[in-house]
Amino acid sequence: MSLIVAIFALVFITELISWIGKSVLLEFVYAIYLRIFYSSVVTRQRKLKSEILVAKKELLQTSAQDQFAKWAKLRRSVDKGLADLEKLNSELSSARTSFSLKFNTVLWFLTAGVQFFVGWWYRKSAVFYLPPGWFGPLTWWLSFPFAPTGSVSCGVWQMACRRVIKVGERVVKELASRAESEPVPSERKEKAE
Template identity: 35%
Template sequence: MPSLLLVMFALQLALHIINTVGATTINEVLWAIWTKLPTPSGKSTKRALELKLDIVSVKRDMAAVSAQDDFARWAKITRQHDKAMQEFQMLDARLKAHKATFTTTISTLRWLGTQGLRFLLQMYYAKTPMFWLPAGWVPYYVEWILSFPRAPVGSVSINVWGIACASMLVLASEAAAAGYVLVTQKPVPLGDGERKNGEPMAFTARGEKKEL
């Protein structure tokens, strides 16, 4: 069985990645992968793409044919266009419904596998010490804080360990971003999860912050 310390660290790492990249971006990537697989949604996506190309081709043919000079051919092309458009609209509506269901399912599974599992572990192991501090290493009030809420005094609780892991990951990612800027002299692209209050920030090549 993996160490509880490593399990909590892995959960915090997964949450940090999700918050940095953005849940919407992850959902879009997973949906793109899902539609590439031999699934009903994948087949529908492939067929919708074929219909879209056919519609573009038929529209070009319609533009090249005059309804007055060659009405029979123009009417035939129009029927082909209407038939392809009708099938495409039906497929598109079906795909949108499938995508909504897929997104809801993935979001639920992601929450259960990260936030839900973290809450469950914090409740179940609330009294379990992650590790013990050396006796007399820190004052009593610090020991009490580190053991919050129900771990034995003198130990580090699972809640405090989770907070420590999250803080360390944030500092490490910021250090990596700063190092990237210094080495490449390029701004660091920000994910959806890093946008706060609708005002995303990015580093400039000189290390100055710039509002987008």
């Protein structure tokens, strides 16, 4: 893959992740992670919640004065269930915190980290060369900081790609909002009549 396409793909993926949102991706991937690695804990948590709800319902229907032994047994059962549920919730909470830290680290390395590395690795390389005289004295800026004069450097190409993708995003959002607000042809005929 050529450098020009690789840099564009990296910038596009980074912008796509920012459009989707890191929190949305985190929730999606965490749900998959739970199903794979913590399915038994989640199943136990659901089962325990339903048992606690049933026991609480029965506890509320039992008179503490008339049926004290049954009420006390149900109360101990509910309390024990709540304590067990709290342990499971704390286990899942610590797993989520750990996963979130790892996910955000990996996501940063796959987006910004790779862009920094590519920019550093190819800092003296030309992404492509411009025809002589196109930009006059500004040609040196396009090769900034270390690329040969008359070429476009990795950093400038990354900035240009990011800008074009953001403009494209704005255009797509504007077209989508116009399409939503514009009536469909059948509605136009009804309004005309």
